[in-house]
Amino acid sequence: MTVRIGVIGTGMIGRDHTRRIQQVLAGAQVVALSDYSIDAARAVQADLAPDATVYETGEALIGAADVDAVLVCSTGSTHEAYVLAAIAAGKPCFCEKPLATTAQGAKNIVDAEAAHGTRLVQVGFMRRYDAGYRMLKQVVDSQIGTPLMVHAAHRNPAVPEQYVTPMAIHDTMIHEIDVLRWLLDDDYVSAQVVFPRVSSKSHSKLRDPQIVLLETAKGVRIDVEIFVNCTYGYDIQCQVVGEEGLANLPEPMAITKRLGAELRNDIMTDWKARFVDSYDVELADFIAAAARGTASGPSAWDGYVAAITSDACVTAQESEGQIIPITLPARPALYN
Template identity: 70%
Template sequence: MTVKIGVVGTGMIGRDHTRRIQEVLTGAEVVALSDYLPKNAEALQAAHAPDAEIFATGEELIASDSVDAVLVCSTGSTHEAYVLAAIAARKPVFCEKPLATTAEGARRIVEAETATGTRRVQVGFMRRFDRSYNLLKATMEAELGAPLMIHAAHRNPTVPEQYVTPMAIHDTFIHEIDTFRWLLDDDFVSAQVVFPRKTRHAHARVADPQIVLLETSKGVRIDCEIFVNCRYGYDIQCQVVGEDGVATLPEPMAVTTRKDERLSNPILTDWQSRFGAAFDTELQDFIDTVPSGTVGGPSAWDGYVAAISSDACVTAQETGDIVPISLPDRPKLYD
């Protein structure tokens, strides 16, 4: 079976996923495109999906009988409506993060999906599919004993003027929120954010760097540095400290050179280079599960918990307090 996919949102990630489906992955083809700017959809059609039909709206695309499954790659504020439409149409839907821009929006998605009795939503937390993170998780579970602490960092070379302080949580740290829950099989009970001395490279509307401090229900303590104007490259760090040892996230593969009186390794400069293979794997996973009528991977519940946790972190940014994180009971659908 070839899964016929409709892509809603043909910006950067929508373009990349369409290219991925058409040229890299197996078992699917892009048959439909939609974007609020028709010229973007037309450009993507010409570049990678010449046989795809262009729809005026995402809702029309989702309702089309020609579409088996939906990719939601549009701006975050539209995700809730499109995912709800896909659930109502009983179509599997892959939604890039965030699942919704508010915890209430994510809750509505969870309730709608739960009412159908079938998991049809996969959220684009691609780090769960990254080979390095999977090696770290396997080592942690096999060799470290009970985890005690995590030390982590998320560094970007620079961010644009429109990037403001809360985006360090909602756009950047959101990946760590899901990754830590997945690594530990644990949920958060509190969050705190502290601000070191501000870098001179940060513009006026963003406090940078930041340190997020989390505590889990099992008592694991997590500290994560968010530094989005580090200048030197795109750098993701994670170290797990357990009762019996310490494990560190492997560095991306790179060739060490000796040249001009220097011993050096190249450093990546963007997230697409660092996690390109993980994007391939997560989307292939979605495609492979669509024919069964249900999907796996990060769930709507994971997206909901990430939204609740990120809201608490933003409150901690604003107040300086240790903010409690409280979750509702998890529906049996997500056990």
């Protein structure tokens, strides 16, 4: 069976996912495209999917009879409405993060999917599909004893001028929020944010770097450094300390050189290159599940928990060091 996919949002990630489906992966074909800029959708059609139909609205695309499954790659504020429409149509839906821009919006999706009775939504938390994180999880689950602490870092070489303090949570640390919860099989109970000295590379609306401190239900303590103007490269670090040992996320493959009286290796600067393989694996997983009329991988519930946790972290940013409790509602049986 070839899964016929409609892509909503043909910007950078939508274009790349279209390329991935058309040129890299098996089992699917892009048959429909939509974007708020009709010219952008037509450009992707011309370059990558000449047989696809271009729709003026995402809703029209979702309702098309020849669309089996939907990719939502549009701006975050539109995600909730498109995902709810896909659920109402009974069509599997892959939604790039965030699932919704508010926790209530994510809850609306969870409620709709639970009422439908079948999982239809996969959220684009691609780190769960990264080979390094999967290796790390295998070791954490079986070799280092009970996890006690996690030390993590998310560093970008630079961010645009419009990037402001809350975006360090909603746009950047959202990946750590999801992947660490998955890595530990645990939920968060509190958040605190502390601010070191501000980097001179920052600006008046961005406090950078910052450190987020999380506590889990099992008592694991987590610290995550977010430094989005580190200048030297795109650098993702994670170390889990257990009762019997510790485990580090492996570095991306790079050639080590002895050159000019120095021992050196390159550090990536582009997040797309760092996780390119995981995007392939996550979409292959979605296609396989969509062929069965369902979804797998990170769920709407995971997206909802990430939204609740993100909101708590932003409150912690604004509260100047206070510890903010994180309370989760009962998880619907669909997600157990």
